[in-house]
Every structure is written in C-alpha cells, then in structure tokens.
Amino acid sequence: MSDVADRTRSIAAPDGEPPLQDRAVEAPGLGPLADSLGFHLRLAQEASFAAFAGRVAASDPDAAGLRPGRYAVLALIDRNPGLTQTALGQASGRDKSTLTPVLNDLALRGLVRRDRTAGDKRSYALTLTEAGQSALRRLSACAGEHERELDRLVGPEARPVLMAALRRIAAHLGEQNGSEDR
Amino acid sequence: MSDVADRTRSIAAPDGEPPLQDRAVEAPGLGPLADSLGFHLRLAQEASFAAFAGRVAASDPDAAGLRPGRYAVLALIDRNPGLTQTALGQASGRDKSTLTPVLNDLALRGLVRRDRTAGDKRSYALTLTEAGQSALRRLSACAGEHERELDRLVGPEARPVLMAALRRIAAHLGEQNGSEDR
DNA sequence: TATTGTTATACTCTATAACTATA
DNA sequence: TATAGTTATAGAGTATAACAATA
Numbered sequence: 001m002s003d004v005a006d007r008t009r010s011i012a013a014p015d016g017e018p019p020l021q022d023r024a025v026e027a028p029g030l031g032p033l034a035d036s037l038g039f040h041l042r043l044a045q046e047a048s049f050a051a052f053a054g055r056v057a058a059s060d061p062d063a064a065g066l067r068p069g070r071y072a073v074l075a076l077i078d079r080n081p082g083l084t085q086t087a088l089g090q091a092s093g094r095d096k097s098t099l100t101p102v103l104n105d106l107a108l109r110g111l112v113r114r115d116r117t118a119g120d121k122r123s124y125a126l127t128l129t130e131a132g133q134s135a136l137r138r139l140s141a142c143a144g145e146h147e148r149e150l151d152r153l154v155g156p157e158a159r160p161v162l163m164a165a166l167r168r169i170a171a172h173l174g175e176q177n178g179s180e181d182r
Numbered sequence: 183m184s185d186v187a188d189r190t191r192s193i194a195a196p197d198g199e200p201p202l203q204d205r206a207v208e209a210p211g212l213g214p215l216a217d218s219l220g221f222h223l224r225l226a227q228e229a230s231f232a233a234f235a236g237r238v239a240a241s242d243p244d245a246a247g248l249r250p251g252r253y254a255v256l257a258l259i260d261r262n263p264g265l266t267q268t269a270l271g272q273a274s275g276r277d278k279s280t281l282t283p284v285l286n287d288l289a290l291r292g293l294v295r296r297d298r299t300a301g302d303k304r305s306y307a308l309t310l311t312e313a314g315q316s317a318l319r320r321l322s323a324c325a326g327e328h329e330r331e332l333d334r335l336v337g338p339e340a341r342p343v344l345m346a347a348l349r350r351i352a353a354h355l356g357e358q359n360g361s362e363d364r
Numbered sequence: 365t366a367t368t369g370t371t372a373t374a375c376t377c378t379a380t381a382a383c384t385a386t387a
Numbered sequence: 388t389a390t391a392g393t394t395a396t397a398g399a400g401t402a403t404a405a406c407a408a409t410a
Contacts (some may be wrong), residue, residue: 028273031261032322035255037332040345042250043352045227051355068224072215079213086368091210098401100370122368122409141215150219152323153354154347161343165336166222170211172335173229268391275397280378304386304391
C-alpha cells in the first residue's frame with residue numbers, strides 16, 4: 001500500500017479484460033464496469049444524444065438549441081394536439097414545473113402555441129404553430145437519419161431485441177422509481 | 183386548425199400505435215418516438231440510473247450522494263490505482279475540470295487520496311483510502327444487485343445482444359462527437 | 365379541497381476559458 | 388510551448404415547495 005507506482009504495475013485482471021501492465025498509465029481498464037449494462041447504457045445514451053444534437057446543429061443552424069428533449073416535446077404536441085402541460089409532463093416523464101421554461105422557450109421561438117381551453121380555464125391547450133410544424137419536419141428528418149444510423153450500427157436482427165430490452169428496463173424500473181404521481 | 187378539441191379527437195395513428203380517440207386527454211401517444219431507439223435508450227438509462235441511486239440510498243444512508251457517476255469514479259480508481267485525473271477523465275469521458283469538484287467531494291468524504299507523484303509534480307496519483315475501498319465494496323454490492331435485476335429484465339439470450347449493441351453505439355457514435363481531445 | 369400552471373429556488377452534471385505550477 | 392490541475396463562470400436539465408387562479 002506504500003508504493004503507488006508499484007501497485008499500478010501489479011493490477012490483476014480478474015474478469016474479461018486483457019491483463020496489461022502499466023495500464024493505469026497507458027489505458028485505464030474499466031474493471032467491473034466493463035461488463036455492466038447500466039454503464040454501457042449510459043455511454044450509448046450519451047453518444048446517441050450527442051450525435052443527434054450534432055446532426056441537428058449541422059443540418060440547420062436555426063435549430064441550434066433544439067436538443068433531443070425539445071424534439072420530443074414538439075413531437076408529442078404534434079401527435080397529441082391540444083394536450084395540457086401536465087399531460088405532456090406525464091408523457092415525457094418530467095414534472096410540470098420542468099416544462100414551463102421549456103414551453104416558454106418554444107413559444108418564444110414561435111413554435112408552440114398555448115391557448116386557454118374553453119372547458120378548464122386553468123389549463124392550456126398546446127399546439128404547434130406553422131413554424132413549429134416546419135421545425136418539427138426538419139428535426140424529424142434528422143431524427144430519421146439518426147435512427148437509421150442507430151439501426152445500421154445495431155443490425156436488423158438485434159434491433160427488436162434491443163428495443164424490447166430497453167422497453168422492459170424502462171417500464172419495470174420506472175415503476176419503482178420516479179413515477180410517484182408526476 | 184381552428185378547433186383544437188376537434189383535432190384532438192381526430193388524430194390518426196399511422197404506425198404501430200392503437201388508434202384511440204381522445205388520446206391526448208387520456209393517454210398521450212408517443213408518435214414517432216414510439217419506435218425510436220434513441221428515445222428508449224434515454225428512458226432506459228434514466229430508469230436504470232434512478233434505480234441504482236435508489237438502491238444505494240436505501241441500502242446505506244451514508245452513501246447518499248454516491249450516484250452512479252461517483253461509483254464509476256471509485257471503481258476506475260480502484261481498478262487503476264495511481265492514475266491521474268486527466269487519465270480518469272479520459273476513461274470516463276469527462277473533461278478534467280469536471281472531475282475536480284467530484285474528486286474534492288470524494289476526498290472530503292475520505293474516500294479518495296490524491297498524492298503528488300514523484301516523477302511529474304503537476305499530476306496527482308489517485309488511490310482509494312480504506313474507507314474508499316469499503317464504500318466501493320458496498321456500492322459494488324448494490325451495483326451487482328442492480329446488474330442482476332437488469333439481467334433478469336433483459337433475459338439471458340438478449341443480454342449479449344444488448345451489450346454488443348450498446349458497445350457499438352457508444353464506440354461508433356462516440357468517435358464522431360465529444361471525443362475531441364478530452 | 366384539489367388541480368393547473370408559474371415562480372422561486374436549488375442541486376447536479378457538464379463544459380470552456382483563463383490561470384498556476386510545473387514540464 | 389505544452390501539460391496537469393484549479394478556478395471562475397455558464398448553461399442545460401431536473402426537482403420541490405409555495406403560490407394564484409380556477410375547479
């Protein structure tokens with residue numbers, strides 16, 4: 001425990017990794033993370049997120065700032081015109097307070113309209129403006145390319161397996177956590 | 183386009199979703215997101231993250247605040263004792279400046295030691311303290327349970343397919359984005 | 365009383381740029 | 388000049404709690 005450099009040289013490589021010397025200096029090993037689904041889920045999600053954002057920014061300078069989260073909001077409103085912010089929050093798994101600044105931003109960009117509903121004067125009916133629909137079309141094109149790239153990487157046989165696994169993880173773990181009332 | 187409530191009632195359901203009426207009111211449809219790998223990657227990752235954090239908090243009140251990111255840092259240091267902060271950043275895909283507060287926190291908790299190296303006086307050699315090793319053991323137990331739960335959800339045949347797919351996504355999309363110099 | 369959306373506030377995670385001390 | 392780590396700062400994303408308007 002006294003000689004750090006020495007310990008660095010004498011790391012064992014128990015499971016699944018090539019036993020290298022000086023690995024800490026050259027290329028750190030992942031240890032137990034190397035075979036962790038949770039860890040790789042995070043890496044893949046981050047990479048996917050960044051790739052989508054990069055694709056959007058590259059294809060349309062105006063759409064800068066329309067990250068995946070905004071795309072999801074626009075797509076959900078487009079698909080469910082007239083829905084309320086609370087419903088949108090439930091659909092996207094966010095608190096209603098989280099959506100206020102998001103919708104402010106989207107309304108300020110002229111992409112989303114908030115109309116008071118006739119029935120319940122507390123809530124807003126959310127719809128896309130013309131500009132919002134056109135922005136969504138452009139984002140959808142990027143999303144389509146992105147999805148095709150993911151499909152290409154994953155491969156046609158693995159895709160349904162991957163989707164089913166992701167759905168099961170989200171559904172079953174999501175029940176336990178975070179779904180309290182939101 | 184004038185009657186929002188009417189539009190809400192007349193949504194078509196092109197691909198893969200049950201054609202429901204009043205869906206915006208009852209249960210918003212996901213539209214193109216329903217079959218999106220990227221979207222489900224995000225949902226699954228968030229659920230996994232929350233489940234891990236919840237498990238840690240439940241099993242050990244002292245470990246509150248040791249989220250998955252901290253676990254990864256501890257595991258990487260344990261596996262690569264003596265590595266520098268820059269190397270740790272590269273291994274975990276974060277900028278070095280991101281790690282400064284993280285390591286401050288872990289050092290303050292008495293879990294990580296930063297020793298000046300003999301060779302290069304600019305860098306620190308990172309190691310776990312006794313407390314750090316014991317904290318990592320407890321976290322690893324939670325991580326193990328978490329991984330087993332993921333395995334159970336995914337199923338034994340799908341697991342290697344899922345891992346391979348996640349690796350490919352992270353590796354191939356990660357190359358294009360975000361890997362500039364970090 | 366309960367619910368919709370807003371506000372105030374705070375916390376986490378992340379990054380860039382400028383700085384220091386070394387190299 | 389270049390690198391290791393820190394600091395200052397900023398921004399995105401998230402949440403909780405309290406509030407006003409409405410139900």
